[in-house]
Amino acid sequence: MKVFWDPIQLSHSPQFFLQRGRVRQNFEVPERAEILLAACNEMGLEINLPGLVDTRAINAVHSANYLAFLSDGPTAWNAMFDGGSEMVPNVHPTPEMFNQGAKPASTIMGQVGWFVADASCPITATTWPSAFAAASCAIAAANNVADGHPTYALTRPPGHHAYMERAGGHCYLNNAAVAAEQLRLLGAKKVAIIDIDSHHGNGTQGIFWDRADVLFASVHGDPNGYYPWYVGHVDELGGGDGFGCNINLPLARNTADAGWLEAIEYLITSIKKFESDALVISLGFDASEHEPLQFLAVTEDAFARAGALIAGLNLKSVIIQEGGYNKEMLGKLLRRFLEGFLSA
Ligand SMILES: [Zn+2]
Numbered sequence: 603m604k605v606f607w608d609p610i611q612l613s614h615s616p617q618f619f620l621q622r623g624r625v626r627q628n629f630e631v632p633e634r635a636e637i638l639l640a641a642c643n644e645m646g647l648e649i650n651l652p653g654l655v656d657t658r659a660i661n662a663v664h665s666a667n668y669l670a671f672l673s674d675g676p677t678a679w680n681a682m683f684d685g686g687s688e689m690v691p692n693v694h695p696t697p698e699m700f701n702q703g704a705k706p707a708s709t710i711m712g713q714v715g716w717f718v719a720d721a722s723c724p725i726t727a728t729t730w731p732s733a734f735a736a737a738s739c740a741i742a743a744a745n746n747v748a749d750g751h752p753t754y755a756l757t758r759p760p761g762h763h764a765y766m767e768r769a770g771g772h773c774y775l776n777n778a779a780v781a782a783e784q785l786r787l788l789g790a791k792k793v794a795i796i797d798i799d800s801h802h803g804n805g806t807q808g809i810f811w812d813r814a815d816v817l818f819a820s821v822h823g824d825p826n827g828y829y830p831w832y833v834g835h836v837d838e839l840g841g842g843d844g845f846g847c848n849i850n851l852p853l854a855r856n857t858a859d860a861g862w863l864e865a866i867e868y869l870i871t872s873i874k875k876f877e878s879d880a881l882v883i884s885l886g887f888d889a890s891e892h893e894p895l896q897f898l899a900v901t902e903d904a905f906a907r908a909g910a911l912i913a914g915l916n917l918k919s920v921i922i923q924e925g926g927y928n929k930e931m932l933g934k935l936l937r938r939f940l941e942g943f944l945s946a
Contacts, residue, residue: 603944604746605642605649606739607756611635614732614759616772618690620721628724629894629927630772635758638923641933642756645940652735652742659744659783660737663776663809667706668767671717672774673734676727678710688724691715719763719770733759733774740777743920744784747880752919752943755781760924762803762884763830771801771829778884778922779809782816785920790879794819794917796869798908799886799924800898802834802850806884812842817849817876820884821865823897824852847876855897859904862889866908870915881917887926887935894927902931902938909942919943 612632619628642649660669679689691714695704706716718725736757743755755777762778763771782793795810797803797820810816818840825834840848849872851865873881887905889898913919921943926932 605647605754606742608735610735611732613728616724618724637932641936652738655738655741659780662783663779665767673730691718723769737775737780740781741784744781747918748788754921757923764805765808781882781920785880792878794873794878795882797884800889804830804833812844814843817847819849819869821851858899881919883921886924892928892931906938906942909939910946913943913946
């Protein structure tokens with residue numbers, strides 16, 4: 603199995619994080635990627651740079667204004683009087699404002715609140731190069747999969763909480779959506795995305811909400827008690843042409859292997875019915891029983907089983923790295939999932 607990875611992704615090193623009213627150290631750290639890379643090397647997987655890629659898929663899933671904000675925002679922020687070292691929002695437009703014609707501001711403070719959903723996504727000058735390199739890995743992996751080889755994109759920062767024009771939940775560019783779009787550009791008529799990160803992939807759902815050519819199928823912790831709090835419910839089925847192409851299976855706190863695998867089997871059955879030509883796997887490891895902000899209680903054996911079950915779909919598959927924050931477990935969980943996937 604080929605791996606796509608670019609060391610530029612290590613340069614993004616967010617510090618600020620807000621949790622339960624306390625400012626804490628952000629836990630989406632470069633070391634996560636170093637651990638995953640070490641696991642790939644231990645498995646003897648071939649590591650490749652993405653190189654220069656066709657960026658049409660990035661421009662298709664993100665707005666031009668948002669991409670300009672990510673790349674140019676830090677310059678404006680650093681020129682601001684008495685600013686901190688990272689761009690962090692402290693005000694957001696509300697639904698009432700949207701209903702009454704809210705518009706993005708031209709000043710950087712107003713833009714940060716518009717384009718960033720929460721306080722987990724600090725932005726500096728190193729954020730854009732890292733996020734762009736991760737999205738490039740997703741594109742390169744999709745290109746490789748088009749020839750029939752399953753491929754792992756070691757994407758960090760992760761992506762599935764990023765909307766068309768909004769960062770959130772440690773995510774800036776939606777790598778899974780970019781991979782799905784690239785597979786469409788390469789000729790796949792329909793693409794399915796299975797998201798097994800323990801958080802709902804709200805950004806991916808949002809990007810493909812009204813599209814019938816991409817199925818989004820997610821198993822995650824119940825948003826009533828877990829990030830992203832407001833979406834990820836079972837009655838979110840997609841809109842317009844995309845109605846029926848969005849499947850959410852929220853699970854109760856402390857759901858263990860049996861319930862998690864049963865949900866994955868249900869998603870696999872739905873993907874078979876959808877009859878897609880290709881698959882994107884949003885692979886997060888935070889469903890682990892050892893996760894620091896533990897909600898689900900999944901063992902490493904179940905990650906191996908999940909890999910085998912998903913590989914059984916026998917579709918051209920791009921594996922995209924999402925979350926997972928237990929540095930002791932990340933390498934082992936990646937190895938178990940990939941070994942399960944490759945054994946099927
Ligand atoms: Zn997650």
